[in-house]
Amino acid sequence: MYELIIIGAGPAGMTAAVYAARKKLNALLISSDIGGQVLWTAGVENYMGYQLIEGPELMRKFEEQVKQFPIDTKTGEQVINLAQTNEGFEVRTTKNESSQTRAAIIATGKRPRQLNIPGEEKLRGKGITYCAICDGPLFAGENVAIIGGGNSALEAADDMVKIAEHVYLISLTPFTGDQILIDKVTDASNMTVLLEHEVLEVEGESRVKRIKIRDLKNKLEKKLDVGGVFIEIGLSPNSDPFKEIVKFNRLGEIEVNCANETSVPGLFAAGDVTNVPEKQIVVAAGEGAKAALQAHRYLQRLSR
């Protein structure tokens, strides 16, 4: 039986691990990856101590620091369920292994949000992508659709107008990104902007062939022939496995108070998966530290 299980190894989870280890807690860190969202961040210029560092490099340094301590780690596994027991919690992973603990910290971060429309799951990796910087070059010379109206959609559009035949930029709402990017993108000659349009379906068998969209104003539907669909509609919290036991806000973020306590005693949460304002590496790291120290206090109270 562990004293503490930390779920997630991004900035919050790894910082929590270091703090827990320094309190000599018998702890386990479980995560599908090491680094989380920071791994997709090219340059980080606002993590103190580094004027500029690549995201993956910063996470490598975090990992090194965690490894200084004798803390149990399981990576490549995702937690699929967390249940309350008489003595604390039971955590079950995708490998169907379960571990028992007295306290837990959820630090599972966020992931790219999905559209949840027909064809999306089937054609993922077959023309649908959530990583424009990864897969953009594959669609050179083709027609592509970029879904979203924020900065990440605009940045993807800006990259793609240079290499694609034609780019459709489709957003449910007016643009929400920075004006400087909007101007840059909407000036391109091979770009069609479709604001207040909804994507209804992605069609294709073994790869994306077209998308069906609807104009929200006149309700007219039409189809666009595209080979690639870039989904850039923000992030959603990785909170599904915990939905049954803790309280959430309407965004699906786990509600915590300023001591990182969730609605369940002994269960703490930290970082981007929570309702804490500002999703930043430095904030997540700080929250991870707080959560571990609070978990330590909770365990001390239990043993008294």
Add this chain to the structure above:
Amino acid sequence: MARKVKIYTTPNCPYCKMAKKFLADNGIEYQEFNIVEDKAAREEMKNRCNSLAVPTICFNSEVLTGFNEAELREKLGL
């Protein structure tokens, strides 16, 4: 027994870097194809592997699209 692991990548793809680090850390030799520069490799990945995302990792008859450590571990028998 040496198996021929091919990995198709693009230069700015963080998952590609993670996948390569995972292979290297586990002592697995691989051949990398940057599909931005290597058009033949790009076509091979798209048509032969029927994959439209990077990293695509191929060995024996397996094609893994994206980096999923658990899946990769299992298929490589690690």
